[in-house]
Amino acid sequence: QQQVKQSPQSLIVQKGGISIINCAYENTAFDYFPWYQQFPGKGPALLIAIRPDVSEKKEGRFTISFNKSAKQFSLHIMDSQPGDSATYFCAASEGVTGGGNKLTFGTGTQLKVEL
């Protein structure tokens, strides 16, 4: 059972447009929701993260919107640029005493920003 579902699988956006990637989760104990960005041949790197006590977090052109009641969160990339072309992963983890604080990832979205 996939605990974090991500859509779409791929996305093509024109330069300057808005890219939107959605994720939904099942485990209500998740309390940390990061987004990772991965370029070809590289490891994923943290882009932005949110905790469930806020509904939105913005860092530059990147915004996470979080809907706790719907168990959904999304990444918005404003003014998308060709350099944003990468694979994006949503993730979630649960802070548990004595546990491994494992990150559960979505299946990823390949974003291509065209000129």
Place this chain on the structure above:
Amino acid sequence: DAGITQSPRHKVTETGTPVTLRCHQTENHRYMYWYRQDPGHGLRLIHYSYGVKDTDKGEVSDGYSVSRSKTEDFLLTLESATSSQTSVYFCAAKDRQNTEAFFGQGTRLTVV
């Protein structure tokens, strides 16, 4: 890469042979993880460690074992490699719960 080094970066091995992948970190992170990345599956957790000699299974642990005898090293072993273990393997590490996890550059493993 925040001080996380994976070795080797590429490896081709034959079915049935044992393979060990190494993850070395220089930042004294407490938690370490091994993931595999496959098209359509994203990143799936194989094993993880929450301290020296403290390890546990992830969601796709069958056919894999790990060891962590020092804080800085986390080894992933395929006891008898199979073609289904052809994948890109990533190591990750972090200091505290619900904080940024830092990833290595990955190891591309091909089992023929």
